[in-house]
Amino acid sequence: xxxxxxxxxxxxxxxxxxxAGINPQFLPSIWKYVLQNPGCxxxxxxxxxxxxxxxxxxxxxxxxxxxxxxxxxxxGVTTKLLIRLQNGALVExxxxxxxxxxxKYGGKPRPGxxxxxxxxxxxxxxxxxxxFCATGTMGFKSNLxxxxxxEQLVHASRLSNIRNVVFMGMGExxxxxxxxxEAVRVMTGSPFQLSTKKITVSTVxxxxxxxxxxxDLPGLNLAVSLHAPVQDIRCQIMPSARAFPLExxxxxxxxxxxxxxxxxxxxxxxxxxxxxxxxxxxxLGKLLETFQVVVNLIPFNPIGSFSxxxxxxxxKVSEFQKILRGTYNIxxxxxxxxxxxxxxACGQLVVNQPDKRSHVxxxxxPDIEDLHI
Numbered sequence: 001x002x003x004x005x006x007x008x009x010x011x012x013x014x015x016x017x018x019x020a021g022i023n024p025q026f027l028p029s030i031w032k033y034v035l036q037n038p039g040c041x042x043x044x045x046x047x048x049x050x051x052x053x054x055x056x057x058x059x060x061x062x063x064x065x066x067x068x069x070x071x072x073x074x075x076g077v078t079t080k081l082l083i084r085l086q087n088g089a090l091v092e093x094x095x096x097x098x099x100x101x102x103x104k105y106g107g108k109p110r111p112g113x114x115x116x117x118x119x120x121x122x123x124x125x126x127x128x129x130x131x132f133c134a135t136g137t138m139g140f141k142s143n144l145x146x147x148x149x150x151e152q153l154v155h156a157s158r159l160s161n162i163r164n165v166v167f168m169g170m171g172e173x174x175x176x177x178x179x180x181x182e183a184v185r186v187m188t189g190s191p192f193q194l195s196t197k198k199i200t201v202s203t204v205x206x207x208x209x210x211x212x213x214x215x216d217l218p219g220l221n222l223a224v225s226l227h228a229p230v231q232d233i234r235c236q237i238m239p240s241a242r243a244f245p246l247e248x249x250x251x252x253x254x255x256x257x258x259x260x261x262x263x264x265x266x267x268x269x270x271x272x273x274x275x276x277x278x279x280x281x282x283x284l285g286k287l288l289e290t291f292q293v294v295v296n297l298i299p300f301n302p303i304g305s306f307s308x309x310x311x312x313x314x315x316k317v318s319e320f321q322k323i324l325r326g327t328y329n330i331x332x333x334x335x336x337x338x339x340x341x342x343x344x345a346c347g348q349l350v351v352n353q354p355d356k357r358s359h360v361x362x363x364x365x366p367d368i369e370d371l372h373i
Contacts, residue, residue: 002059003086004061005061006060006148007042007056007060007147008031008151009146010027010147010185010186012147013030013060016060020051022051029047032191034154042060064085064148064151065083065148065152066084068083070082076097078094078097079094079159081155085144089124089142091148091152093156094118095116095118095119095159096116096117096118096119097116098114117164118160118164118165120153120166120168120169121170122149122167122169122171122172122176122179123170123171124143125139125141125171127139128172128175128204129239130204130225130227131236131238131239132269132309135171143175143179144179146179146180146182146186149179150183164199166202167199168200168202172206173202173203174209174210177209181216184201185217187199195219196218197221199220200221200223203225204238204240205224205244205249207244210253214256214259219262221265222260224266226266228275229280230246233275234246237275257291264291264292265294266295266296267296268284268296268297270317271300271311271312273310274309278320281324284324286328288330289328294331294333295332295333296332296334297333297335298334299312321334
């Protein structure tokens with residue numbers, strides 16, 4: 001028998017329903033039932049046409065993945081889910097809880113309260129090989145299906161009220177493009193009802209995919225892992241950059257911004273002595289001054305004892321931020337360290353069991369999008 005697919009594999013389920021003459025309008029009610037009834041069998045779903053049940057039984061499973069383990073950081077802000085796929089591979093998803101009241105809006109604290117962002121994986125491993133990233137050291141194993149991507153949201157939704165999704169987990173999302181688009185369309189429909197404005201896809205800069213993104217998923221947020229202001233430094237730390245020259249990438253981003261009329265998030269990892277000097281800040285400022293961007297400076301998270309990089313000092317990060325803001329008037333935030341003690345922080349996602357190091361209690365943190373500067 002063929003391996004059963006997830007009912008959250010929308011294209012697959014829709015195709016089977018169409019072939020059997022069953023109206024695909026039943027898909028959201030199937031998803032809603034599975035979401036609200038952990039451990040249910042597909043036969044339990046009420047009010048479907050009778051022909052749907054044998055089809056679901058023979059070809060699909062309510063969930064193809066299981067939560068293998070859950071790690072909570074000692075600061076209470078980050079939860080890492082280790083999810084086992086049906087082929088036995090493990091992927092990671094990370095829930096980060098923020099407090100909107102800690103952000104400022106028009107000089108006043110924002111209304112609201114705690115809310116959660118889910119960091120999702122799109123591949124097992126990654127073929128981009130960025131030298132500062134733990135996932136890159138795994139190499140590429142396989143693409144996830146759209147069902148396996150959506151199931152990360154299903155598992156997380158049972159632990160927390162997820163309002164934002166960022167594709168910043170394991171893998172390069174735009175290298176799994178068709179599946180990504182399908183998964184996002186499921187997340188923005190019933191029963192999840194996420195707004196595309198609350199979904200961010202992060203890429204090293206796959207140019208041909210960026211060129212299609214706005215048409216396929218209008219309103220989505222794009223984040224670009226730039227990490228260097230010039231091509232040669234970028235190639236040193238991100239081998240995949242050779243295939244996507246900086247000049248061509250910036251042209252693609254210009255077009256994307258013109259069509260989407262949305263700001264672009266620029267991710268920039270701070271590596272001591274590599275890309276964090278004043279000259280680099282000026283080069284980055286000049287590169288981005290014609291764009292509407294938010295630059296997010298990311299203090300490097302060490303990835304075990306084998307790391308060839310060091311974290312930039314707080315003073316260097318602060319100087320870098322001052323130059324971008326002061327000289328180039330570019331909105332610049334510094335990413336808060338979250339989940340380092342459970343290896344759930346940026347660039348640390350690699351399938352290993354975290355150790356139990358202690359972590360400073362920082363309480364709830366402001367979200368990137370709440371830092372109005």
